[in-house]
Amino acid sequence: MLKNKYNFVSSFSKLLSVQFYHNFYKDNLLKEIEVFADEDTSRFLKSHGILMRFIENGFVLISKNDPKFESQNFAGEINLAFFLKIKSNFFLNITDIPYSNSQKFIFQNTQDVSNEKLHLNEFVDQKNTQSTDKDGIFGEIYLNINSKNQFFGSEVAREISNELVYSIHFNARKVIFRYNFFSTDSVIDFKKYFITDEQDSFKLNNFDTRVLANGMSVYFILIEEETLASQAYTKKLYLKKDDDFLTYFSIFLPYPKPNTINYDSMKNVYFNDVFVKI
Numbered sequence: 001m002l003k004n005k006y007n008f009v010s011s012f013s014k015l016l017s018v019q020f021y022h023n024f025y026k027d028n029l030l031k032e033i034e035v036f037a038d039e040d041t042s043r044f045l046k047s048h049g050i051l052m053r054f055i056e057n058g059f060v061l062i063s064k065n066d067p068k069f070e071s072q073n074f075a076g077e078i079n080l081a082f083f084l085k086i087k088s089n090f091f092l093n094i095t096d097i098p099y100s101n102s103q104k105f106i107f108q109n110t111q112d113v114s115n116e117k118l119h120l121n122e123f124v125d126q127k128n129t130q131s132t133d134k135d136g137i138f139g140e141i142y143l144n145i146n147s148k149n150q151f152f153g154s155e156v157a158r159e160i161s162n163e164l165v166y167s168i169h170f171n172a173r174k175v176i177f178r179y180n181f182f183s184t185d186s187v188i189d190f191k192k193y194f195i196t197d198e199q200d201s202f203k204l205n206n207f208d209t210r211v212l213a214n215g216m217s218v219y220f221i222l223i224e225e226e227t228l229a230s231q232a233y234t235k236k237l238y239l240k241k242d243d244d245f246l247t248y249f250s251i252f253l254p255y256p257k258p259n260t261i262n263y264d265s266m267k268n269v270y271f272n273d274v275f276v277k278i
Contacts, residue, residue: 015050015151016164018082018118018141019058020104024172024258026093026232027058035141048152063151067267075153078146079240083141083178091137093261095230096171097129104132105139108169112145115165138163153239172230175261175272179253181207181239182216185277190219194243195253216274229258229272239276251278 020030037052045052049064059082086106088094092101105128107118118141119128145164146152179195181188183232194205207219223237233255241249256272263270 002231012051012063013065014163015061015063015168016143016145017055017060018059018143018166018168018215019055020168020170021057022172023171024170024229026229030170031056032091033057034085034087035059035082038083039117040269041082043082044078044080053129074147075149077144078141078152080145082141082143086137086139090258090261091106094173094258096173097261098126100131101137102132102181103137104130105137106130106142107139107261108146109166112143112147112164113150115167118168123169131190134195164208172228173261174226175229175256175270176226177256178220178273179223179237179239180210180212180218180220180273180275181278182218182275184271188219188278193222193239194242195223195237195239197237227272229261231258239278251276 013116018035019030020033022030025031035054035058044050045061049066051062053060053062078225084107086142092099097103105124109116109118119129143166159219181190181193188208190205194203195209196203204221204223210216211217227233236254239251243249253276254274256274260273260275261270262273269271
């Protein structure tokens with residue numbers, strides 16, 4: 001995917017940017033979003049010659065350097081509001097937020113003189129969410145700027161103002177890998193099977209059975225250590241079998257996918273299921 005690049009000539013200045021991050025992704029960028037200004041903000045941007053431009057993980061506000069905006073008529077605080085739409089189908093699965101398909105994020109700045117996150121803690125959490133009657137996961141962003149007339153309403157505004165960089169950081173959800181094994185054979189003896197890594201540094205063989213919602217019976221094993229959900233895992237696991245020296249059985253176990261993360265309300269655990277036919 002080509003990245004958006006903008007070259008700003010001297011007649012324009014970057015006022016601020018809002019950028020979204022998510023450590024589930026390899027590049028740490030949350031790109032599956034849509035942001036747009038509310039009606040009042042849209043009118044204000046137009047009247048002040050401010051352009052809203054989108055970058056791959058957020059947006060930038062660009063202001064035209066027009067002397068008329070140095071007038072005291074343009075002094076005073078400016079309130080901007082934007083709507084956020086999450087476009088990822090698996091956002092709830094991979095993100096450490098309350099497990100609900102009906103919630104709204106609220107993000108807002110606390111000052112307009114230096115860069116800051118638009119949430120109090122390191123990552124977005126339940127303090128930034130509200131329950132809603134609407135289906136979906138969406139958000140609202142409120143920015144209060146120009147408190148010191150550093151952008152508009154001052155003759156020296158253009159000389160003293162610096163671009164404000166606001167950011168929003170989402171944390172990946174902690175999951176437990178659950179490998180499920182099935183076969184067309186009527187009977188499988190799992191007493192000789194085990195899971196290990198490339199170096200055979202450990203051996204897991206505490207298999208159990210469970211019945212899926214579709215009635216299929218599978219053997220399963222849990223990788224008990226919680227792991228942050230990720231777009232790209234690095235640790236390789238294998239299903240092997242203790243057998244005589246004339247035969248060798250080894251299957252690489254595929255990495256879990258975000259669409260198979262499920263919340264078990266009874267155990268209060270997020271399982272990331274992998275199904276393997278043997």
